[in-house]
Amino acid sequence: MNGFDASFFESVFYQNYDRLYSGFFKKTRSEAIAQELTQLSFIKFWEYRASFTADLPTELQLNRKAKLVYIDWLRKEAHQRRIAAELSKHSNAGQTSNSFELTHTLQIALDKLPPIRKKVFTLAYVEGFSYKEIAGDLGISVKTVDAHIQKALKQLRKMLAFYAVLSLITAG
16 A cells, blocks of 8 residues: 555645645636646546555655646647637627627537537537547547547538628628
8 A cells, every 4th residue: 555545635635735726826817727726636636546656755746736737727728719719710700799699609500510529529629628538538539539529610610600691691
């Protein structure tokens, strides 16, 4: 046994929570995000307790988990920004639209995707999972996930462009 039990975890948590939170807050400037990332770091630390080793400082091992959590969060944020930019290019064709109309139009477009493509797209861009995580969860390859995403984006661009044209026609 590596000495990692609930009591040890609790001790590490209370000794390091504020430090991790402060570090995440400095990077994100958001209390909610800093709190979420801190909690995720401790969850990862607990999930990987079997790989804990007394040969390395506990703080170093916790910091590695925190760094991975932060990198994952940055990737998810980048995915969400990309999809928002991609969709906004084609969503209103120069016409300003309120966010409810855009959200509603996007939901209609998403509902028209084939089920597996919709699921993959939603996991990637709405829930922020990595392609690798999606592949593992759905039992498909990362290349298949990528293919679904590319096809979904292509379909969504066409559908959103159609809705934009349709809204221009009906408005005029």
